[in-house]
Amino acid sequence: MKTPALICSEAFSVFLKKHCPVVAERFCPTPWCWGGRLQTLVCALLKSRPPVSYRNELIRTTDGGQISLDWVDNHTSETYPDSGVRPTVLILPGLTGNSQQPYVLHAVSQATRRGYRCVVFNNRGVGGEELLTPVTYCAANTADLEQVVQHVKGLYPQAPVLGAGVSLGGMILLNYLARKRTESGMVAGITISVAWDALKSSDSMEEPLNWLLFNKHLTNGLRQKVTRHRKILEKVVDVDYVLKARTIREFDERFTSHVFGYKSCVDYYRDASPAKKLPHTAVPILCLNAADDPFSPQSTFPVSIVQTLPNVALLLTAHGGHIAFLQGLFPRGESYMERLFGQFVQAVFEHPKDIERACGIAKDEPSQQHSDGGEKPSRDVNSQ
Secondary structure, eight states, X not given: OBOOEEEEEHHHHHHHHHHOGGGGSOBOBOTTOOSHHHHHHHHHHHOOOOOOOOEEEEEEOTTSOEEEEEEEOOTTOSSOOOTTTOOEEEEEOOTTOOTTSHHHHHHHHHHHTXXXXXXXXXXXXXXXXXXXXXXXXXXXXXXXXXXXXXXXXXXXXXXXXXXXXXXXXXXXXXXXXXXXGGGSSOSXXXXXXXXXXXXXXXXXXXXXXXXXXXXXXXHHHHHHHHHHTHHHHTTTSOHHHHTTOOSHHHHIIIIIHHHTTOSSHHHHHHHHOOGGGGGGOOSOEEEEEETTOTTSOGGGOOHHHHTTOSSEEEEEESSOTTTXXXXXXXXXSOOHHHHHHHHHHHHHHHOHHHHHHHTTEESSSTTEEOTTOSSOEEEEOSOO
């Protein structure tokens, strides 16, 4: 039982401990789930699925493609009866995930019970819709996310938007926030189990046990997506060659790098890795990672970078695996990850001025950083 390490500026730390008190609690992982691999596997097998009813919307992209959005409008919200100002949580799932993943359903449940609206951005080809162009998605490409944000802001210009990205979705979100800086259209971001260095993540995922337990399954999921959309994708890639990929890296070398114009998988992974881009972000961001995550090695966590930033907080648990963070003897329901998500979303939407002040963001321009960078960063670590 350890209190997670909270790495951020003193001012951001004070804000989080006041409005998001779970950050200062001891994290006690499920005692029979020892180690990150077991946490990850048990979570995938046992996690409950809260009932969520979505309204689907298909939007067309500028290149002729389409994106599937799943909305929970929350019309019965007592906190925000006016839909025009009801805050919106924009959720980005992981590598092969969509709006039906248990972690997405739990996030939607946390947000809607607090009165907020949710919209899940399903990456192209994974939301049940047809691919209209031979383009899918990758961690480095933020064009689709930019279009989704513009669409959401166009519908509800007065409603604040918070981005929530899980695993690959978190990488896309961070790359977007770094690229758009003060023009992101978001008031804050939260990421869970991000791979900070895609190359080192690939190395970790190719260790024999990790390949057997995780990599093989995810690669199979990627191949299934290609098979489903084979007719349009064979215009740009050798589908039979792609379908022989045995690892995520081989798939990215044969498919993703090719579709998105990279010379090699190494170039793609370098471009996709978000750690060194954090200094370009300009909104408050909370990032949760576990030291025993088989997908994201602890050595890649951007601790030294975050220590210099006023607007980013890194919350590190000793245990928790990948998108798991299971607690209690029967870890089917709400756990540490869900509680953190719910508290942070509420803190952002209900205390906007406080979080802007804490993160050194100018009041006259809600997403503009002070030139002095705000408070002097410090490391607040009670353990690890």
